[in-house]
Amino acid sequence: MPATVKNPFQHLVEPLDPKDSTQQFYNLSKLRDPRYDRLPFSIRVLLESAVRNCDEFLVKSSDVESILNWKLTQTQTVEVPFRPARVILQDFTGVPAVVDFAAMRDAVKALGGDPEKINPVCPADLVIDHSIQVDFNRKSDSLQKNQDLEFDRNKERFQFLKWGSKAFRNMRIIPPGSGIVHQVNLEYLARVVFKHEGFFYPDSLVGTDSHTTMIDGLGVLGWGVGGIEAEAVMLGQPISMVLPEVVGYKLHGTPEKLITSTDIVLTVTKDLRQVGVVGKFVEFFGPGVAQLSIADRATIANMCPEYGATAAFFPVDEVSIQYLKQTGREPEKLAYIAKYLKAVSMFRDYNDVSQDPEYTRVVELDLSSVVPCCSGPKRPQDRISISDMKNDFESCLGAKQGFKGFQVDPGRHKTVVPFQFAEKEYALEHGSVVIAAITSCTNTSNPSVMLGAGLLAKKAIECGLSVKPYIKTSLSPGSGVVTYYLKESGVMDFLSQLGFEVVGYGCMTCIGNSGPLPDPVVKAITQGDLVAAGVLSGNRNFEGRVHPNTRANYLASPPLVIAYAIAGTVRIDFEKEPIGINSEGKEIFLRDIWPTREEIQAVERTFVIPSMFLEVYEKIEKVNKRWNSLVAPSDKLYTWDTTSTYIKSPPFFDGLTMTLQPPKSITGAYVLLNLGDSVTTDHISPAGNIARNSPAARFLTDKGLTPRDYNSYGSRRGNDAIMARGTFANIRLFNKFLNKQAPQTIYLPTGETMDVFDAAQRYQQSGVPLVVLAGKEYGSGSSRDWAAKGPFLLGIKAVLAESYERIHRSNLVGMGVIPLEYLPGDTADSLALTGKERYTIIIPEPLTPRMMVDVKVRKHQSTSGASFINWRSITFWTLDTNLLAPTVSYVHFPLIGNVSWV
Incomplete structure (x- = not known):
């Protein structure tokens, strides 16, 4: 920005508190432009950023006018710059970003420049959450064993990231074992309103993960971008974006008492997929929003990439402020957040129709129409009501190979393969559940569904039900707070008895870090060429993502994950067939053990309290002893180890010249x-296991590694030689x-x-x-x-x-x-x-x-x-x-x- 240029909107600046002139804000109401009050709330965030950063160079006053004139410009492919307040990364995408920064420093030095000029200008938080795998489960020491193995496998990556946290300014690393990036963002990192260098302004961000949109549920505008775009933002560049259309999604009515937030989000996902919102913002409004907790809103916002929108925004309201209070934010912050947002007309009352802005179009959903559902078997948008699940799977078996078909010969639909596990006889067939995982940021941020799962487990145990021991069960909470309230409410013991022990804090099964299945199970699946099933409370179920041996994968709420684990198959009609038979010969139906919303809410009010969040997050950057004891280089230029199979200087800056x-x-x-x-990024660049007969495996073998040391593609994203060989390597x-x-x-x-x-x-x-x-x-x-x-x-x-x-x-x-x-x-x-x-x-x-x-x-x-x-x-x-x-x-x-x- 030219130092001589003054912001043409300087006249809008005033103190938020007349008694403190050092803390100011750009008061957009002083524009006295009637167009402002009709803008969608998400567009107001873009406008504020343009006004505050206007320098007539990167951001021009004409850009401000384009945003103010959104009603007309939204359909005219008008580009505007947007400068997010911060950037968030997870380690799968964060490692390549730090590798690129390190290589940039080398390139700048080679050109005769000062390498220390290469630093994030925009604050960046990197949460290490994608490295842990479900190698151990069902045992009380599973968490510790998985974390130890994670550290052993990834020590070199972690040392590199720790170097980056020291070498680069404005970059903070949240160590492994802290939780899933989006839940940590929601509960801890989110500012909602920034107070920085004498100014208040809305929190906003871009992240190197599609589900960055989860933060939109708290009223923080954010979305996922490519790692390359994120690096540009970190280096101080605005995002150049086409002003989006904004679809208003009106919620009204009251959900039935057995409905979960997952049911709502899968319904919204299918609905918006049919509407067509690719490249658009979706903004939620209407009296139904006021009935949703922030965790419910975050669950809906998290799935935004699955319905194709850029962002899924819930403006801040009183429920948002109460959530900030519940999660332990300081009273002083709560006061200025509400005061600032009200001053700039960004605080929402969802019951006040006079606040409803103008939208490109409006879509409505009656929450009372939502029914229990899941989605699959290969895509998140393919919603299936639970009552149709059995018939849907059976139709998929014989259907032509595709998103809803496996093309199994009709004569093989009833194939049964017996096998032995732990010296007992079992059998697998098409639709048998072999993975049941409560995982991912989608649901573990939501106390209502997590406590619902715990209460269902309690009732299942009391009714004499169990989960077959060969099914790979796991629970990977999004933060330590989840474990805290599950234990305090007394339901953790029942989850453990069903096999849902805590196995790690991070993105595990959903990203493909599901770990190995028992050998007898794999042999039975292979012998019968079975369409085995995984059921997970995640947000992605593309082919080959969850596990190579689960061809059918279904997204479901945490209580339903447990229900299908108990049933042992997805070929069940819960309304007509018992979920199990206890030792007394009594048939138990799902309705007998399903908790109501009232039961769940009563437990939530009692046990999800601010002190939990304060205790967990006060020690978040200190709790991992192995991370804290890790010794990393202190040089400003990284010393590349040419023998490393994890970190390698990339070729992207080779031959860089001063002339473009x-x-x-x-x-x-x-x-x-x-x-x-629908060729996904999983097909193009897998994140899961490295197949033993792949080019990447051959490369690692030539380096002297054995298959147990291959780790995953995701963990090796700092090495271009591995990643090039892993490109289009999905089976x-x-x-x-x-x-x-x-x-x-x-x-x-x-x-x-x-x-x-x-x-x-x-x-x-x-x-x-x-x-x-x-x-x-x-x-x-x-x-x-x-x-x-x-x-x-x-x-x-x-x-x-x-x-x-x-x-x-x-x-x-x-x-x-x-x-x-x-x-x-x-x-x-x-x-x-x-x-x-x-x-x-x-x-x-x-x-x-x-x-x-x-x-x-x-x-x-x-x-x-x-x-x-x-x-x-x-x-x-x-x-x-x-x-x-x-x-x-x-x-x-x-x-x-x-x-x-x-």
Whole structure:
């Protein structure tokens, strides 16, 4: 920002308290603009940021006018800058970010600059929560054993992160064992209103995890971005974003007494998926919101990526303030938070219709219409009412391979495979539950469903029910507070008796860190080629994510996770069939043990108290003795260990020059993969286990490691050699070239079938660029920068898809991989693209908005004439490092051009 430029909105500044002129704020009401009071509350946050940061350089007064004029500009693809107040990272995405920062310092030094200029400008919190796995379960010492193993496996990564916390300013590390990043954010890190350098302003953030949106439930505007975008924000760059449409989601009515917040969120997810909210904000309003706790709202906001919106915002109200009080925030903070938000008209009364702003459109949900449900077997948006669950699974068994089909021959639907476990006889069939996990930030932040699970466990034990010992049960709370109130309320013992011991504090089964299944179970599944089931209280259930041996995975509330674990199968109609038979021969139905909302609320009021939060979070950064004793280097430049298989200097800054290089045309590219719809970042860059026959495993074996030391792809994101080999290594990847699921492709010049990495290496050795063909929603799922970095390292120069997930498209752009998009109605099939053509993409110079870009496609055996096809791209991204600090330039343009057969 030029030092001589004065903020043109300085006249709006005034003290929040007339008696204290040192603490000020930008009073937006002094704009005296009637448009402000009609803006959605989420857009008001964008406006405040633009006003406060206006320097007529990065943020201009014309940007302020564009936001004020949102009613018109929302449909005009108007871009505005947004400077979030902070950045949050988890360790899977945080390690690559710190690796990039360390490499930037090396690059700046090589160019003759001061490497210590490379520092986060925007405050960043990194929570280590994705490294722990369910290696041990069902025993009282499972937690300690899993944490010890986590530390042994990840010591090198942890040392690197500890170095980063010392080497870089404005970066705080929350050690392992503290909880899930989003729950820690909600209960501890969230400011709601910042008080910083003499100013009050709204808390806001971006995070390197899709479910960063969970914080929106507390009235803090935030969403997930790619790791590359997050790094740019950390370096002081605003996010350039198109002003979004805002869908108002009106809640009214009262939920039935047996309904959980999970039932509500799965209903909302399916509803909004059908409405179509991709790229939009969703803002909740109406009297029904006032009936939802902050934990309920956070659960709904957490699932925002699953219904495709950018953010899912619940403006702050009195319930928000009470939550802050309940979680131990200081009275002085509570006072200024409420006072500030009321002063700038950002405090909400959901029962006051006069406060309802104007929205792009309004969608309504009657909470009384919600029924118990779960979702699956392969996608979070595929909601199923519990009463339909048995029939739905059985129809999926025989249905064509797809999101709702496994294509099992009808003659095998009743296959039963006997096996022995712990010297007893059992049997598995299609639909048998082998994983039951209460996991992830989605639900463990919510005392109502966690206590509901505990009360259900208590009643189940009292009725003489149990869980079969071969089922892998686990409980991974989002924070230590959960364990605290489960113990204090007396339900933890009953959860333990059913096998739901605390196994760790972090994102475990939901991210694929489910650990191994017992060998007899795996052998039975393999022998019968069974569609075994996992049931988890998480937010993602894509193919191959939870565990390689669970082909059907269902998202469910914590009480339902326990219910299906007791039943032992998802092929059950709880309304008509007993959940189990006790030792006395009595049939027990789910309705006999299901707790009511009133029962749960009574326990919650008694046992979820502020002192718990204060006690847990006062020692959060001190409690892990192994972390505290960890010795990390103190040098400002990182000393890379060339023998390390965890941390490696990445090649992204090799050859960096002071002059920005223009993008080059892509000539004669081969198609590496021909993919269909809903290819997720899990398919592109897995986070789970490293298969023993994979290129990554072979690489690690060559380094002298044994399979027990492979760890997971997620834990090795600091090493590009591993991650490049893990790109497109998901066993559930469906490549049209092969017409089956496999992490393989065809090397087109010879017709050989080989692992994707090996084929890419052959192409790169020949100097041939690559492209990928895909369908709808390419890159959906978790925010994962390696899903763009990996393809870049494989030599992929462009992706041709029908549509993209927002964050992944941004990451592709960040790596210089061009995301080309078909015009509406066009697909690879409709254009007769088989993937066996050669592609040339002409990038003209200089690049300007909405320019024409030619894509020439050469068929191998073409005798036909020419036809013309249009493509478009969204963004190009460039990284320019100068001696002062890195700057990120975004040039946004829909690239509209021609494809011709030649």
